[in-house]
Amino acid sequence: MTILCLGNLAAEAQTPLRAWNTHPDGYPVTEAMKSFIQEVDAATKGKYKIELFSNAVLGDQGKAVAMLKAGEIDVAEFNSAPLSEAAPGLKAFNLPFLFHDSAHMFRYLDGEMGTRLAETLKASGYVVLGWYDGGARSFYCANKPVTKRDDLVGQRIRVQQSEVYIEMVKLLGATPVVVPYKEVLDGFQKGTIDCAEGNMASYEATGHYKVAKYMLLDSHMISPEALVVSSKLWDRLSAEERTVFQKAGKKSAVLMRELWEKRSIAARAAVAKDGVQFANVQDFSPYIRKMSPLYTKYMTDPATRAELFAIVGNQ
CATH class of the missing domain: 3.40.190.10 (Periplasmic binding protein-like II)
Structure with a gap:
Protein backbone atom coordinates (compact mmCIF):
# COMPACT_ATOMS: atom_id res chain seq x y z
CA MET A 1 0.00 0.00 0.00
CA THR A 2 1.40 3.38 -1.01
CA ILE A 3 1.29 5.96 1.76
CA LEU A 4 1.83 9.69 1.34
CA CYS A 5 3.95 10.65 4.34
CA LEU A 6 3.84 14.17 5.69
CA GLY A 7 6.76 14.57 8.05
CA ASN A 8 5.71 18.00 9.22
CA LEU A 9 2.43 16.59 10.52
CA ALA A 10 4.06 14.12 12.89
CA ALA A 11 4.34 16.52 15.76
CA GLU A 12 0.81 17.90 15.39
CA ALA A 13 -1.73 17.25 18.13
CA GLN A 14 -4.20 14.45 17.40
CA THR A 15 -7.50 15.63 15.91
CA PRO A 16 -10.49 13.30 16.44
CA LEU A 17 -13.10 13.25 13.68
CA ARG A 18 -16.44 11.45 13.23
CA ALA A 19 -17.68 9.64 10.12
CA TRP A 20 -21.24 8.48 9.35
CA ASN A 21 -22.92 6.03 7.01
CA THR A 22 -26.20 4.15 6.96
CA HIS A 23 -24.83 0.67 6.15
CA PRO A 24 -23.83 -2.27 8.37
CA ASP A 25 -20.38 -3.63 9.00
CA GLY A 26 -19.10 -5.67 6.05
CA TYR A 27 -21.09 -3.69 3.47
CA PRO A 28 -18.99 -2.32 0.56
CA VAL A 29 -19.56 1.30 1.62
CA THR A 30 -18.51 0.59 5.19
CA GLU A 31 -15.41 -1.34 4.17
CA ALA A 32 -14.37 1.37 1.70
CA MET A 33 -14.77 4.01 4.40
CA LYS A 34 -12.62 1.93 6.76
CA SER A 35 -9.94 1.90 4.06
CA PHE A 36 -10.22 5.68 3.71
CA ILE A 37 -9.83 6.12 7.47
CA GLN A 38 -6.76 3.89 7.57
CA GLU A 39 -5.17 5.79 4.67
CA VAL A 40 -5.72 9.16 6.33
CA ASP A 41 -4.46 7.89 9.68
CA ALA A 42 -1.27 6.46 8.18
CA ALA A 43 -0.54 9.37 5.84
CA THR A 44 -0.96 11.98 8.61
CA LYS A 45 0.94 9.82 11.10
CA GLY A 46 -2.01 9.64 13.43
CA LYS A 47 -2.93 13.30 13.46
CA TYR A 48 -6.43 12.58 12.13
CA LYS A 49 -8.17 9.77 14.00
CA ILE A 50 -11.56 9.17 12.38
CA GLU A 51 -14.18 7.17 14.28
CA LEU A 52 -16.70 5.46 12.01
CA PHE A 53 -20.36 5.33 13.07
CA SER A 54 -22.05 2.86 10.72
CA ASN A 55 -25.62 1.56 10.46
CA ALA A 56 -27.07 5.07 10.96
CA VAL A 57 -26.47 4.85 14.72
CA LEU A 58 -26.22 8.64 14.91
CA GLY A 59 -29.49 9.12 13.04
CA ASP A 60 -30.91 8.78 9.55
CA GLN A 61 -29.51 10.46 6.45
CA GLY A 62 -31.57 13.62 6.90
CA LYS A 63 -30.19 14.11 10.40
CA ALA A 64 -26.66 13.28 9.22
CA VAL A 65 -26.84 16.00 6.56
CA ALA A 66 -27.76 18.54 9.24
CA MET A 67 -24.98 17.26 11.50
CA LEU A 68 -22.40 17.55 8.73
CA LYS A 69 -23.37 21.14 8.01
CA ALA A 70 -23.27 21.96 11.71
CA GLY A 71 -19.84 20.40 12.08
CA GLU A 72 -21.11 17.64 14.41
CA ILE A 73 -19.79 15.00 12.02
CA ASP A 74 -16.92 15.50 9.61
CA VAL A 75 -17.12 12.72 7.04
CA ALA A 76 -20.15 10.98 5.54
CA GLU A 77 -21.34 8.82 2.68
CA PHE A 78 -24.63 10.04 1.20
CA ASN A 79 -26.81 8.90 -1.66
CA SER A 80 -27.60 11.43 -4.35
CA ALA A 81 -30.95 12.62 -2.93
CA PRO A 82 -29.70 15.31 -0.49
CA LEU A 83 -26.76 16.16 -2.74
CA SER A 84 -29.01 16.87 -5.71
CA GLU A 85 -30.82 19.51 -3.67
CA ALA A 86 -27.53 21.38 -3.41
CA ALA A 87 -26.40 20.62 -6.97
CA PRO A 88 -29.49 20.49 -9.26
CA GLY A 89 -27.39 19.12 -12.12
CA LEU A 90 -27.04 15.91 -10.12
CA LYS A 91 -30.79 15.35 -10.51
CA ALA A 92 -30.04 14.13 -14.02
CA PHE A 93 -28.38 11.13 -12.37
CA ASN A 94 -31.61 10.36 -10.49
CA LEU A 95 -33.72 9.91 -13.61
CA PRO A 96 -34.61 6.42 -14.89
CA PHE A 97 -33.24 4.56 -17.91
CA LEU A 98 -30.33 6.91 -18.60
CA PHE A 99 -27.36 4.60 -18.08
CA HIS A 100 -26.55 1.13 -19.40
CA ASP A 101 -24.53 0.23 -16.32
CA SER A 102 -22.39 1.77 -13.59
CA ALA A 103 -19.34 2.08 -15.86
CA HIS A 104 -21.46 4.21 -18.20
CA MET A 105 -22.42 6.50 -15.30
CA PHE A 106 -18.86 6.83 -14.00
CA ARG A 107 -17.70 7.86 -17.46
CA TYR A 108 -19.34 11.19 -16.65
CA LEU A 109 -18.71 11.42 -12.92
CA ASP A 110 -15.00 10.67 -13.23
CA GLY A 111 -14.64 13.38 -15.86
CA GLU A 112 -15.44 17.06 -16.30
CA MET A 113 -19.09 16.65 -15.32
CA GLY A 114 -18.18 15.12 -11.97
CA THR A 115 -15.67 17.91 -11.33
CA ARG A 116 -18.28 20.53 -12.17
CA LEU A 117 -20.87 18.95 -9.85
CA ALA A 118 -18.30 18.65 -7.05
CA GLU A 119 -17.54 22.38 -7.33
CA THR A 120 -21.23 23.18 -6.96
CA LEU A 121 -21.56 20.88 -3.95
CA LYS A 122 -18.53 22.47 -2.33
CA ALA A 123 -20.32 25.82 -2.24
CA SER A 124 -23.12 24.15 -0.23
CA GLY A 125 -20.89 22.56 2.38
CA TYR A 126 -20.10 19.18 0.80
CA VAL A 127 -16.55 18.46 -0.38
CA VAL A 128 -16.65 15.35 -2.59
CA LEU A 129 -13.70 13.01 -2.11
CA GLY A 130 -14.99 10.12 -4.19
CA TRP A 131 -18.01 8.95 -6.18
CA TYR A 132 -19.39 5.64 -4.91
CA ASP A 133 -21.67 3.18 -6.71
CA GLY A 134 -25.32 3.25 -5.64
CA GLY A 135 -26.02 0.08 -7.63
CA ALA A 136 -28.41 -0.76 -10.44
CA ARG A 137 -32.03 -1.04 -9.33
CA ILE A 222 -28.32 3.68 -11.70
CA SER A 223 -27.38 6.49 -9.35
CA PRO A 224 -24.18 7.59 -7.62
CA GLU A 225 -23.40 8.09 -3.98
CA ALA A 226 -20.56 10.18 -2.61
CA LEU A 227 -17.97 10.20 0.13
CA VAL A 228 -17.86 13.76 1.43
CA VAL A 229 -16.24 15.84 4.15
CA SER A 230 -17.73 18.99 5.58
CA SER A 231 -16.53 22.33 4.32
CA LYS A 232 -15.91 23.23 7.98
CA LEU A 233 -13.27 20.51 8.17
CA TRP A 234 -11.93 21.25 4.70
CA ASP A 235 -11.31 24.88 5.56
CA ARG A 236 -9.15 23.80 8.50
CA LEU A 237 -6.95 21.46 6.46
CA SER A 238 -3.62 22.54 5.01
CA ALA A 239 -2.89 22.06 1.32
CA GLU A 240 -0.88 18.93 2.12
CA GLU A 241 -3.66 17.52 4.29
CA ARG A 242 -6.23 18.14 1.57
CA THR A 243 -4.08 16.14 -0.82
CA VAL A 244 -4.04 13.27 1.68
CA PHE A 245 -7.82 13.31 2.04
CA GLN A 246 -8.35 13.53 -1.74
CA LYS A 247 -6.03 10.63 -2.54
CA ALA A 248 -7.52 8.49 0.19
CA GLY A 249 -11.03 9.33 -1.04
CA LYS A 250 -10.27 8.36 -4.63
CA LYS A 251 -8.70 5.08 -3.53
CA SER A 252 -11.71 4.28 -1.36
CA ALA A 253 -14.06 4.97 -4.30
CA VAL A 254 -12.17 2.51 -6.51
CA LEU A 255 -12.26 -0.08 -3.72
CA MET A 256 -15.97 0.48 -3.08
CA ARG A 257 -16.83 -0.08 -6.75
CA GLU A 258 -14.79 -3.29 -6.82
CA LEU A 259 -16.37 -4.59 -3.61
CA TRP A 260 -19.83 -3.64 -4.87
CA GLU A 261 -19.40 -5.57 -8.10
CA LYS A 262 -18.23 -8.66 -6.23
CA ARG A 263 -21.10 -8.36 -3.75
CA SER A 264 -23.67 -8.02 -6.55
CA ILE A 265 -22.32 -11.04 -8.44
CA ALA A 266 -22.33 -13.14 -5.29
CA ALA A 267 -25.86 -12.02 -4.40
CA ARG A 268 -27.20 -12.90 -7.83
CA ALA A 269 -25.62 -16.36 -7.65
CA ALA A 270 -27.10 -16.92 -4.19
CA VAL A 271 -30.68 -15.97 -5.10
CA ALA A 272 -30.53 -17.87 -8.39
CA LYS A 273 -29.57 -20.97 -6.45
CA ASP A 274 -32.71 -20.42 -4.36
CA GLY A 275 -34.96 -20.38 -7.42
Missing part, protein backbone atom coordinates in the same frame (compact mmCIF):
# COMPACT_ATOMS: atom_id res chain seq x y z
CA SER A 138 -34.51 -3.45 -10.90
CA PHE A 139 -38.11 -4.56 -10.28
CA TYR A 140 -39.01 -7.82 -8.54
CA CYS A 141 -42.45 -9.30 -8.01
CA ALA A 142 -44.12 -11.99 -5.93
CA ASN A 143 -47.31 -13.00 -7.67
CA LYS A 144 -46.32 -13.60 -11.29
CA PRO A 145 -43.32 -13.71 -13.66
CA VAL A 146 -42.26 -10.34 -15.07
CA THR A 147 -40.44 -10.56 -18.37
CA LYS A 148 -41.37 -7.25 -20.01
CA ARG A 149 -42.63 -3.76 -19.21
CA ASP A 150 -46.31 -4.63 -19.72
CA ASP A 151 -46.11 -7.23 -16.96
CA LEU A 152 -45.81 -4.36 -14.48
CA VAL A 153 -49.10 -2.76 -15.56
CA GLY A 154 -51.62 -2.79 -12.72
CA GLN A 155 -49.13 -4.03 -10.13
CA ARG A 156 -48.78 -2.39 -6.73
CA ILE A 157 -45.12 -1.50 -6.55
CA ARG A 158 -43.37 -0.37 -3.39
CA VAL A 159 -41.33 2.80 -3.86
CA GLN A 160 -39.42 5.12 -1.57
CA GLN A 161 -40.77 8.59 -0.80
CA SER A 162 -39.42 10.17 -3.98
CA GLU A 163 -41.21 12.16 -6.63
CA VAL A 164 -39.12 10.58 -9.39
CA TYR A 165 -39.81 7.00 -8.28
CA ILE A 166 -43.52 7.62 -7.77
CA GLU A 167 -43.89 9.23 -11.20
CA MET A 168 -41.79 6.53 -12.89
CA VAL A 169 -44.05 3.75 -11.58
CA LYS A 170 -47.18 5.64 -12.62
CA LEU A 171 -45.81 6.12 -16.14
CA LEU A 172 -45.20 2.36 -16.35
CA GLY A 173 -48.90 1.79 -15.69
CA ALA A 174 -48.48 0.52 -12.13
CA THR A 175 -49.56 1.83 -8.74
CA PRO A 176 -46.82 3.26 -6.49
CA VAL A 177 -47.10 2.32 -2.81
CA VAL A 178 -44.86 4.28 -0.46
CA VAL A 179 -43.67 1.92 2.28
CA PRO A 180 -40.62 2.21 4.59
CA TYR A 181 -37.90 -0.09 3.35
CA LYS A 182 -37.83 -2.14 6.55
CA GLU A 183 -41.53 -2.97 6.01
CA VAL A 184 -41.22 -4.27 2.43
CA LEU A 185 -40.88 -7.94 3.40
CA ASP A 186 -43.96 -7.67 5.59
CA GLY A 187 -45.82 -5.97 2.72
CA PHE A 188 -45.10 -8.92 0.43
CA GLN A 189 -46.16 -11.42 3.09
CA LYS A 190 -49.41 -9.58 3.83
CA GLY A 191 -50.15 -9.03 0.14
CA THR A 192 -50.31 -5.24 0.36
CA ILE A 193 -47.70 -4.93 -2.41
CA ASP A 194 -47.08 -7.05 -5.49
CA CYS A 195 -43.62 -5.82 -6.44
CA ALA A 196 -40.73 -3.70 -5.21
CA GLU A 197 -37.50 -2.43 -6.67
CA GLY A 198 -33.91 -2.26 -5.52
CA ASN A 199 -30.36 -3.37 -6.16
CA MET A 200 -29.22 -6.99 -6.22
CA ALA A 201 -27.19 -6.90 -3.02
CA SER A 202 -30.06 -5.48 -0.96
CA TYR A 203 -32.56 -7.84 -2.60
CA GLU A 204 -30.51 -10.75 -1.31
CA ALA A 205 -29.47 -9.29 2.06
CA THR A 206 -33.03 -8.38 3.11
CA GLY A 207 -34.47 -11.76 2.15
CA HIS A 208 -36.94 -10.17 -0.28
CA TYR A 209 -35.98 -12.86 -2.80
CA LYS A 210 -37.61 -15.49 -0.58
CA VAL A 211 -41.08 -14.10 -1.24
CA ALA A 212 -40.57 -12.22 -4.55
CA LYS A 213 -38.83 -14.63 -6.90
CA TYR A 214 -39.37 -12.88 -10.24
CA MET A 215 -36.92 -10.13 -11.18
CA LEU A 216 -36.97 -7.98 -14.29
CA LEU A 217 -33.37 -6.91 -14.84
CA ASP A 218 -34.13 -3.49 -16.29
CA SER A 219 -31.57 -1.48 -14.23
CA HIS A 220 -34.09 1.36 -14.38
CA MET A 221 -32.10 3.48 -11.95
CA VAL A 276 -35.23 -16.73 -8.42
CA GLN A 277 -36.15 -16.29 -12.09
CA PHE A 278 -34.49 -13.45 -14.01
CA ALA A 279 -35.63 -11.77 -17.21
CA ASN A 280 -33.39 -9.45 -19.23
CA VAL A 281 -34.73 -6.41 -21.07
CA GLN A 282 -33.80 -6.51 -24.75
CA ASP A 283 -35.29 -3.23 -25.92
CA PHE A 284 -35.33 -0.17 -23.66
CA SER A 285 -36.93 2.20 -26.16
CA PRO A 286 -40.53 1.57 -24.94
CA TYR A 287 -39.45 2.38 -21.38
CA ILE A 288 -37.67 5.55 -22.42
CA ARG A 289 -40.69 6.74 -24.43
CA LYS A 290 -42.89 6.19 -21.38
CA MET A 291 -40.58 8.37 -19.30
CA SER A 292 -40.87 11.35 -21.64
CA PRO A 293 -43.15 13.40 -19.31
CA LEU A 294 -40.71 12.88 -16.46
CA TYR A 295 -37.72 13.98 -18.53
CA THR A 296 -39.65 16.99 -19.79
CA LYS A 297 -40.49 18.06 -16.25
CA TYR A 298 -36.84 18.08 -15.20
CA MET A 299 -35.81 19.89 -18.35
CA THR A 300 -37.30 23.06 -16.87
CA ASP A 301 -34.32 23.43 -14.54
CA PRO A 302 -31.35 24.85 -16.50
CA ALA A 303 -28.67 22.99 -14.51
CA THR A 304 -30.44 19.65 -14.79
CA ARG A 305 -31.20 20.25 -18.47
CA ALA A 306 -27.56 20.93 -19.28
CA GLU A 307 -26.33 17.71 -17.68
CA LEU A 308 -29.21 15.70 -19.11
CA PHE A 309 -28.45 16.91 -22.63
CA ALA A 310 -24.77 16.08 -22.13
CA ILE A 311 -25.62 12.52 -21.06
CA VAL A 312 -28.29 11.81 -23.68
CA GLY A 313 -26.25 13.43 -26.43
CA ASN A 314 -23.40 11.00 -25.85
CA GLN A 315 -25.40 7.77 -25.59
Whole structure:
Protein backbone atom coordinates (compact mmCIF):
# COMPACT_ATOMS: atom_id res chain seq x y z
CA MET A 1 0.00 0.00 0.00
CA THR A 2 1.40 3.38 -1.01
CA ILE A 3 1.29 5.96 1.76
CA LEU A 4 1.83 9.69 1.34
CA CYS A 5 3.95 10.65 4.34
CA LEU A 6 3.84 14.17 5.69
CA GLY A 7 6.76 14.57 8.05
CA ASN A 8 5.71 18.00 9.22
CA LEU A 9 2.43 16.59 10.52
CA ALA A 10 4.06 14.12 12.89
CA ALA A 11 4.34 16.52 15.76
CA GLU A 12 0.81 17.90 15.39
CA ALA A 13 -1.73 17.25 18.13
CA GLN A 14 -4.20 14.45 17.40
CA THR A 15 -7.50 15.63 15.91
CA PRO A 16 -10.49 13.30 16.44
CA LEU A 17 -13.10 13.25 13.68
CA ARG A 18 -16.44 11.45 13.23
CA ALA A 19 -17.68 9.64 10.12
CA TRP A 20 -21.24 8.48 9.35
CA ASN A 21 -22.92 6.03 7.01
CA THR A 22 -26.20 4.15 6.96
CA HIS A 23 -24.83 0.67 6.15
CA PRO A 24 -23.83 -2.27 8.37
CA ASP A 25 -20.38 -3.63 9.00
CA GLY A 26 -19.10 -5.67 6.05
CA TYR A 27 -21.09 -3.69 3.47
CA PRO A 28 -18.99 -2.32 0.56
CA VAL A 29 -19.56 1.30 1.62
CA THR A 30 -18.51 0.59 5.19
CA GLU A 31 -15.41 -1.34 4.17
CA ALA A 32 -14.37 1.37 1.70
CA MET A 33 -14.77 4.01 4.40
CA LYS A 34 -12.62 1.93 6.76
CA SER A 35 -9.94 1.90 4.06
CA PHE A 36 -10.22 5.68 3.71
CA ILE A 37 -9.83 6.12 7.47
CA GLN A 38 -6.76 3.89 7.57
CA GLU A 39 -5.17 5.79 4.67
CA VAL A 40 -5.72 9.16 6.33
CA ASP A 41 -4.46 7.89 9.68
CA ALA A 42 -1.27 6.46 8.18
CA ALA A 43 -0.54 9.37 5.84
CA THR A 44 -0.96 11.98 8.61
CA LYS A 45 0.94 9.82 11.10
CA GLY A 46 -2.01 9.64 13.43
CA LYS A 47 -2.93 13.30 13.46
CA TYR A 48 -6.43 12.58 12.13
CA LYS A 49 -8.17 9.77 14.00
CA ILE A 50 -11.56 9.17 12.38
CA GLU A 51 -14.18 7.17 14.28
CA LEU A 52 -16.70 5.46 12.01
CA PHE A 53 -20.36 5.33 13.07
CA SER A 54 -22.05 2.86 10.72
CA ASN A 55 -25.62 1.56 10.46
CA ALA A 56 -27.07 5.07 10.96
CA VAL A 57 -26.47 4.85 14.72
CA LEU A 58 -26.22 8.64 14.91
CA GLY A 59 -29.49 9.12 13.04
CA ASP A 60 -30.91 8.78 9.55
CA GLN A 61 -29.51 10.46 6.45
CA GLY A 62 -31.57 13.62 6.90
CA LYS A 63 -30.19 14.11 10.40
CA ALA A 64 -26.66 13.28 9.22
CA VAL A 65 -26.84 16.00 6.56
CA ALA A 66 -27.76 18.54 9.24
CA MET A 67 -24.98 17.26 11.50
CA LEU A 68 -22.40 17.55 8.73
CA LYS A 69 -23.37 21.14 8.01
CA ALA A 70 -23.27 21.96 11.71
CA GLY A 71 -19.84 20.40 12.08
CA GLU A 72 -21.11 17.64 14.41
CA ILE A 73 -19.79 15.00 12.02
CA ASP A 74 -16.92 15.50 9.61
CA VAL A 75 -17.12 12.72 7.04
CA ALA A 76 -20.15 10.98 5.54
CA GLU A 77 -21.34 8.82 2.68
CA PHE A 78 -24.63 10.04 1.20
CA ASN A 79 -26.81 8.90 -1.66
CA SER A 80 -27.60 11.43 -4.35
CA ALA A 81 -30.95 12.62 -2.93
CA PRO A 82 -29.70 15.31 -0.49
CA LEU A 83 -26.76 16.16 -2.74
CA SER A 84 -29.01 16.87 -5.71
CA GLU A 85 -30.82 19.51 -3.67
CA ALA A 86 -27.53 21.38 -3.41
CA ALA A 87 -26.40 20.62 -6.97
CA PRO A 88 -29.49 20.49 -9.26
CA GLY A 89 -27.39 19.12 -12.12
CA LEU A 90 -27.04 15.91 -10.12
CA LYS A 91 -30.79 15.35 -10.51
CA ALA A 92 -30.04 14.13 -14.02
CA PHE A 93 -28.38 11.13 -12.37
CA ASN A 94 -31.61 10.36 -10.49
CA LEU A 95 -33.72 9.91 -13.61
CA PRO A 96 -34.61 6.42 -14.89
CA PHE A 97 -33.24 4.56 -17.91
CA LEU A 98 -30.33 6.91 -18.60
CA PHE A 99 -27.36 4.60 -18.08
CA HIS A 100 -26.55 1.13 -19.40
CA ASP A 101 -24.53 0.23 -16.32
CA SER A 102 -22.39 1.77 -13.59
CA ALA A 103 -19.34 2.08 -15.86
CA HIS A 104 -21.46 4.21 -18.20
CA MET A 105 -22.42 6.50 -15.30
CA PHE A 106 -18.86 6.83 -14.00
CA ARG A 107 -17.70 7.86 -17.46
CA TYR A 108 -19.34 11.19 -16.65
CA LEU A 109 -18.71 11.42 -12.92
CA ASP A 110 -15.00 10.67 -13.23
CA GLY A 111 -14.64 13.38 -15.86
CA GLU A 112 -15.44 17.06 -16.30
CA MET A 113 -19.09 16.65 -15.32
CA GLY A 114 -18.18 15.12 -11.97
CA THR A 115 -15.67 17.91 -11.33
CA ARG A 116 -18.28 20.53 -12.17
CA LEU A 117 -20.87 18.95 -9.85
CA ALA A 118 -18.30 18.65 -7.05
CA GLU A 119 -17.54 22.38 -7.33
CA THR A 120 -21.23 23.18 -6.96
CA LEU A 121 -21.56 20.88 -3.95
CA LYS A 122 -18.53 22.47 -2.33
CA ALA A 123 -20.32 25.82 -2.24
CA SER A 124 -23.12 24.15 -0.23
CA GLY A 125 -20.89 22.56 2.38
CA TYR A 126 -20.10 19.18 0.80
CA VAL A 127 -16.55 18.46 -0.38
CA VAL A 128 -16.65 15.35 -2.59
CA LEU A 129 -13.70 13.01 -2.11
CA GLY A 130 -14.99 10.12 -4.19
CA TRP A 131 -18.01 8.95 -6.18
CA TYR A 132 -19.39 5.64 -4.91
CA ASP A 133 -21.67 3.18 -6.71
CA GLY A 134 -25.32 3.25 -5.64
CA GLY A 135 -26.02 0.08 -7.63
CA ALA A 136 -28.41 -0.76 -10.44
CA ARG A 137 -32.03 -1.04 -9.33
CA SER A 138 -34.51 -3.45 -10.90
CA PHE A 139 -38.11 -4.56 -10.28
CA TYR A 140 -39.01 -7.82 -8.54
CA CYS A 141 -42.45 -9.30 -8.01
CA ALA A 142 -44.12 -11.99 -5.93
CA ASN A 143 -47.31 -13.00 -7.67
CA LYS A 144 -46.32 -13.60 -11.29
CA PRO A 145 -43.32 -13.71 -13.66
CA VAL A 146 -42.26 -10.34 -15.07
CA THR A 147 -40.44 -10.56 -18.37
CA LYS A 148 -41.37 -7.25 -20.01
CA ARG A 149 -42.63 -3.76 -19.21
CA ASP A 150 -46.31 -4.63 -19.72
CA ASP A 151 -46.11 -7.23 -16.96
CA LEU A 152 -45.81 -4.36 -14.48
CA VAL A 153 -49.10 -2.76 -15.56
CA GLY A 154 -51.62 -2.79 -12.72
CA GLN A 155 -49.13 -4.03 -10.13
CA ARG A 156 -48.78 -2.39 -6.73
CA ILE A 157 -45.12 -1.50 -6.55
CA ARG A 158 -43.37 -0.37 -3.39
CA VAL A 159 -41.33 2.80 -3.86
CA GLN A 160 -39.42 5.12 -1.57
CA GLN A 161 -40.77 8.59 -0.80
CA SER A 162 -39.42 10.17 -3.98
CA GLU A 163 -41.21 12.16 -6.63
CA VAL A 164 -39.12 10.58 -9.39
CA TYR A 165 -39.81 7.00 -8.28
CA ILE A 166 -43.52 7.62 -7.77
CA GLU A 167 -43.89 9.23 -11.20
CA MET A 168 -41.79 6.53 -12.89
CA VAL A 169 -44.05 3.75 -11.58
CA LYS A 170 -47.18 5.64 -12.62
CA LEU A 171 -45.81 6.12 -16.14
CA LEU A 172 -45.20 2.36 -16.35
CA GLY A 173 -48.90 1.79 -15.69
CA ALA A 174 -48.48 0.52 -12.13
CA THR A 175 -49.56 1.83 -8.74
CA PRO A 176 -46.82 3.26 -6.49
CA VAL A 177 -47.10 2.32 -2.81
CA VAL A 178 -44.86 4.28 -0.46
CA VAL A 179 -43.67 1.92 2.28
CA PRO A 180 -40.62 2.21 4.59
CA TYR A 181 -37.90 -0.09 3.35
CA LYS A 182 -37.83 -2.14 6.55
CA GLU A 183 -41.53 -2.97 6.01
CA VAL A 184 -41.22 -4.27 2.43
CA LEU A 185 -40.88 -7.94 3.40
CA ASP A 186 -43.96 -7.67 5.59
CA GLY A 187 -45.82 -5.97 2.72
CA PHE A 188 -45.10 -8.92 0.43
CA GLN A 189 -46.16 -11.42 3.09
CA LYS A 190 -49.41 -9.58 3.83
CA GLY A 191 -50.15 -9.03 0.14
CA THR A 192 -50.31 -5.24 0.36
CA ILE A 193 -47.70 -4.93 -2.41
CA ASP A 194 -47.08 -7.05 -5.49
CA CYS A 195 -43.62 -5.82 -6.44
CA ALA A 196 -40.73 -3.70 -5.21
CA GLU A 197 -37.50 -2.43 -6.67
CA GLY A 198 -33.91 -2.26 -5.52
CA ASN A 199 -30.36 -3.37 -6.16
CA MET A 200 -29.22 -6.99 -6.22
CA ALA A 201 -27.19 -6.90 -3.02
CA SER A 202 -30.06 -5.48 -0.96
CA TYR A 203 -32.56 -7.84 -2.60
CA GLU A 204 -30.51 -10.75 -1.31
CA ALA A 205 -29.47 -9.29 2.06
CA THR A 206 -33.03 -8.38 3.11
CA GLY A 207 -34.47 -11.76 2.15
CA HIS A 208 -36.94 -10.17 -0.28
CA TYR A 209 -35.98 -12.86 -2.80
CA LYS A 210 -37.61 -15.49 -0.58
CA VAL A 211 -41.08 -14.10 -1.24
CA ALA A 212 -40.57 -12.22 -4.55
CA LYS A 213 -38.83 -14.63 -6.90
CA TYR A 214 -39.37 -12.88 -10.24
CA MET A 215 -36.92 -10.13 -11.18
CA LEU A 216 -36.97 -7.98 -14.29
CA LEU A 217 -33.37 -6.91 -14.84
CA ASP A 218 -34.13 -3.49 -16.29
CA SER A 219 -31.57 -1.48 -14.23
CA HIS A 220 -34.09 1.36 -14.38
CA MET A 221 -32.10 3.48 -11.95
CA ILE A 222 -28.32 3.68 -11.70
CA SER A 223 -27.38 6.49 -9.35
CA PRO A 224 -24.18 7.59 -7.62
CA GLU A 225 -23.40 8.09 -3.98
CA ALA A 226 -20.56 10.18 -2.61
CA LEU A 227 -17.97 10.20 0.13
CA VAL A 228 -17.86 13.76 1.43
CA VAL A 229 -16.24 15.84 4.15
CA SER A 230 -17.73 18.99 5.58
CA SER A 231 -16.53 22.33 4.32
CA LYS A 232 -15.91 23.23 7.98
CA LEU A 233 -13.27 20.51 8.17
CA TRP A 234 -11.93 21.25 4.70
CA ASP A 235 -11.31 24.88 5.56
CA ARG A 236 -9.15 23.80 8.50
CA LEU A 237 -6.95 21.46 6.46
CA SER A 238 -3.62 22.54 5.01
CA ALA A 239 -2.89 22.06 1.32
CA GLU A 240 -0.88 18.93 2.12
CA GLU A 241 -3.66 17.52 4.29
CA ARG A 242 -6.23 18.14 1.57
CA THR A 243 -4.08 16.14 -0.82
CA VAL A 244 -4.04 13.27 1.68
CA PHE A 245 -7.82 13.31 2.04
CA GLN A 246 -8.35 13.53 -1.74
CA LYS A 247 -6.03 10.63 -2.54
CA ALA A 248 -7.52 8.49 0.19
CA GLY A 249 -11.03 9.33 -1.04
CA LYS A 250 -10.27 8.36 -4.63
CA LYS A 251 -8.70 5.08 -3.53
CA SER A 252 -11.71 4.28 -1.36
CA ALA A 253 -14.06 4.97 -4.30
CA VAL A 254 -12.17 2.51 -6.51
CA LEU A 255 -12.26 -0.08 -3.72
CA MET A 256 -15.97 0.48 -3.08
CA ARG A 257 -16.83 -0.08 -6.75
CA GLU A 258 -14.79 -3.29 -6.82
CA LEU A 259 -16.37 -4.59 -3.61
CA TRP A 260 -19.83 -3.64 -4.87
CA GLU A 261 -19.40 -5.57 -8.10
CA LYS A 262 -18.23 -8.66 -6.23
CA ARG A 263 -21.10 -8.36 -3.75
CA SER A 264 -23.67 -8.02 -6.55
CA ILE A 265 -22.32 -11.04 -8.44
CA ALA A 266 -22.33 -13.14 -5.29
CA ALA A 267 -25.86 -12.02 -4.40
CA ARG A 268 -27.20 -12.90 -7.83
CA ALA A 269 -25.62 -16.36 -7.65
CA ALA A 270 -27.10 -16.92 -4.19
CA VAL A 271 -30.68 -15.97 -5.10
CA ALA A 272 -30.53 -17.87 -8.39
CA LYS A 273 -29.57 -20.97 -6.45
CA ASP A 274 -32.71 -20.42 -4.36
CA GLY A 275 -34.96 -20.38 -7.42
CA VAL A 276 -35.23 -16.73 -8.42
CA GLN A 277 -36.15 -16.29 -12.09
CA PHE A 278 -34.49 -13.45 -14.01
CA ALA A 279 -35.63 -11.77 -17.21
CA ASN A 280 -33.39 -9.45 -19.23
CA VAL A 281 -34.73 -6.41 -21.07
CA GLN A 282 -33.80 -6.51 -24.75
CA ASP A 283 -35.29 -3.23 -25.92
CA PHE A 284 -35.33 -0.17 -23.66
CA SER A 285 -36.93 2.20 -26.16
CA PRO A 286 -40.53 1.57 -24.94
CA TYR A 287 -39.45 2.38 -21.38
CA ILE A 288 -37.67 5.55 -22.42
CA ARG A 289 -40.69 6.74 -24.43
CA LYS A 290 -42.89 6.19 -21.38
CA MET A 291 -40.58 8.37 -19.30
CA SER A 292 -40.87 11.35 -21.64
CA PRO A 293 -43.15 13.40 -19.31
CA LEU A 294 -40.71 12.88 -16.46
CA TYR A 295 -37.72 13.98 -18.53
CA THR A 296 -39.65 16.99 -19.79
CA LYS A 297 -40.49 18.06 -16.25
CA TYR A 298 -36.84 18.08 -15.20
CA MET A 299 -35.81 19.89 -18.35
CA THR A 300 -37.30 23.06 -16.87
CA ASP A 301 -34.32 23.43 -14.54
CA PRO A 302 -31.35 24.85 -16.50
CA ALA A 303 -28.67 22.99 -14.51
CA THR A 304 -30.44 19.65 -14.79
CA ARG A 305 -31.20 20.25 -18.47
CA ALA A 306 -27.56 20.93 -19.28
CA GLU A 307 -26.33 17.71 -17.68
CA LEU A 308 -29.21 15.70 -19.11
CA PHE A 309 -28.45 16.91 -22.63
CA ALA A 310 -24.77 16.08 -22.13
CA ILE A 311 -25.62 12.52 -21.06
CA VAL A 312 -28.29 11.81 -23.68
CA GLY A 313 -26.25 13.43 -26.43
CA ASN A 314 -23.40 11.00 -25.85
CA GLN A 315 -25.40 7.77 -25.59
